[in-house]
Amino acid sequence: MVAAAYLAKSGLDVLVLERRAILGGAAITEELYPGFKFSRASYLAGLFRPQIIKDLELEKYGFEYIPRNPSSFTPSLLNGPYGGKSLFFWEDAQKTWDSIAQFSKKDADAFVEYENFLGKVRELIEPLLDGPPPDLTFRAGNAKERKRNVQQIYSLLKSAVKNRDILGQCYQLFTGPASQILDSWFESEILKTTLATDAVIGGLLSPSQMGSAYVLLHHVMGEAAGKKGVWAYVKGGMGALSGSIAASARSAGAELRPNSFVKRILYDFDKTTGKQKASGVLLNDGTEISSRVVLSNATPYHTFLELLPGLRDGAGPLPADFQRQIRLTDYSCGALKINCAVDSLPNFACLPNTSDKPGPQHHGTVHFENFMEEIELAAREAAMGIPATRPLIEMTVPSALDSTLAPPGKHVVQLFVQFAPYKVNPNIGSWSDQTFKEQFVDRCFSIVDEYVPNFSSSVLYRDILSPLDLEYLLALHEGNIMHGALCLHQLGYSRPAYNWHRYRSPLKGLYLCGSGAHPGGGVMGAAGKNCAFQVLSDLGL
Known part of the structure; x- marks a missing residue:
């Protein structure tokens, strides 16, 4: 819906098709039991890009963060090693220091430095979130895309120079195990364990495995209600965020149609290019809808292998190598x-x-x-x-x-x-x-x-959502909430497949605008915004 809102604001005729009766995918609020409203799947907001909130005027349409203070609470057992002590992370740095100091004064001091370090890392990688991974050849795309690429690279270099003292540590954070990173900072188990939970959310890996430190970083690189690295509730549940995006899209002229189950992505032969191109979709009820372009917010697996006849190499309009990459993508989650x-x-x-x-x-x-x-x-x-x-x-x-x-x-x-x-x-x-x-x-x-x-x-x-x-x-392949594991070999230039990181697909006119595209999983909106700009560029707008 983020992509739809941006495209509609640019004057395009936009139709959003949602398979369920409620809009929002995984970011929904449902009253499953009388009087109780649940954020049924996604339940916190902390990665959603602030610029999107501003661009789409989401607060005007009812979006409101509810900050959480304290943001984290780790209880211990009365008869356990910690004797019922509990760990809090407060907005007030002194109160957080006092809480950590119960377990280690050394860690309480180190935590201040750790938070400052993560702040520098966030500043370093932020230019990577609001566009495709940079093209270091400076040859991709049209003049407008190349200009944006130069601006992105300049921002990255500027940030790298400013934060050059942490570049080595940043490399470790991108590639290493979370346990090793946390061991280098802290000594108390309860603090390391609380922080390590962010290193495994949405991934079937342990803190001692390579790459888990990046998953930790992914979960602390956003901001909510103007505060960096924290997560917040959305008033009315996560469906209120989706509702505000839908309202913004409608105000720009987009049509949003629930209960519209897409059965197939359609394609035909483009005489101009001599290649196949996306031409619309086929719904479950037999309705065909024609379109110049098709954007999919579904997982790469569902989009390219189930909505297109791509389960066999060479079948359909996608190259066999691309199909193979999509089919072999790691979707382990747990x-x-x-x-x-x-x-x-x-x-x-x-x-x-x-x-x-x-x-x-x-x-x-x-x-x-x-x-x-x-x-x-x-x-x-x-x-x-x-x-x-x-x-x-x-x-x-x-x-x-x-x-x-x-x-x-x-x-x-x-x-x-x-x-x-x-x-x-x-x-x-x-x-x-x-x-x-x-x-x-x-x-x-x-x-x-x-x-x-x-x-x-x-x-x-109780409502149970197993994988x-x-x-x-929600059509989340193998129950993966990130649309594909956040492994290093499935990020950046390889998300969703190597060399297809700019939201386009091998089938002309078909784009990926969800978490299976760069910069990855979570309720972020970045892929939708970035994809919309790519579509506008390809259409010459």
Whole structure:
């Protein structure tokens, strides 16, 4: 929808087709249980590009961030090694220092330097987000594209010179294991483990694996409500963000049509070029819609291999090598989402509620892991096709800060679970087996109950999105929430395939505008904006 809004603002006739009854893909708000509104899939905003909010006037159409302070809370067990101490990340640097100092004063000092380092890294890579990867040959595209390319490279060089003292560390952050990076900064397990959760979200890898440090960086390189490196709620749930984009697109003249299941991308022979070109789409009901260009926000796999006849090398209009690259893309992820309606606030044993009003422990993301080995063990199990015995679990309670989401006195609790592999060892079970799925969720609940004794008994309703459900409901191939793993060999010049990083595809007139294109996964909007500019350039506008 971001691409649609930009294209419509440029005067093009734009039609958006959404397979479900609700617009927004994974960024949606649904009332699944009376009175409770869930951000059913995506649940936090922290990567969405600020310039898009400004360009599309999203605040005018109801978009509003709800900052979270503190942003993070890690409880510990009363009978555990930390004796019920808890770790908070506050907006106030001194309060964060005090919280970390409970575990290590050395780490409390180092954390200030670590945050400054990440700030420099964000500044260094920011020019890479708002356009395709730079063309170092200076030959790609038309004059307008080459001008933008020169400006991007200049911004990168300027930022590199300014931050040249951290270039070596930045290289390590792009290529190394998160555990090694964190070990070089900190000594306390609870702090390293809390930070390491960002290194595995949406990826079937452990903090000790090469490339996991980049995944950590990917999750802290954005900003929300003017604050760098933090995540926020969207008032009304993530569907409110999609709703504001839709409203902006409509105001510019775009038509948005839900309940429109695209069955095929159509193509025909272009006599001018002597090659095939995209010519429109075929809907499930048999309707054909013609178009000069087609933009897909679906995964590369769904776009190029399922919506086009590309499952066999050489079939359809795509080159065999391109098809092979798309087919062999790593889609391992291991994400599972549980949305809960509860009749009372979570009551943490280490920080009990003092009233029925939310406290700071309910504001941010709650982490239930205290030791790195917990994440490593879960990752090893998942890599063998075993849903982790103790998966990584992140809890958020958005209704603690947004009263529009639940009835008075009741709350929405979201559990994001990592290390639930899509490909389960058949000797163990299958996500298609409802009993198997429920048993896994019960195990997740029992982990939460160790820290929040009232949790399971407070649940009125639960909605479970296994990797298989994510694939079926949202067309996320193998349940990958990033439209393809954030591995170094699948980023930049190789996203979605080597040499096809500028949003075009080998089929003329067909473009990729979602998370499967540069700069990658998350509710970012960057690929949509960048793709729209590429389309306008190709059309000579």
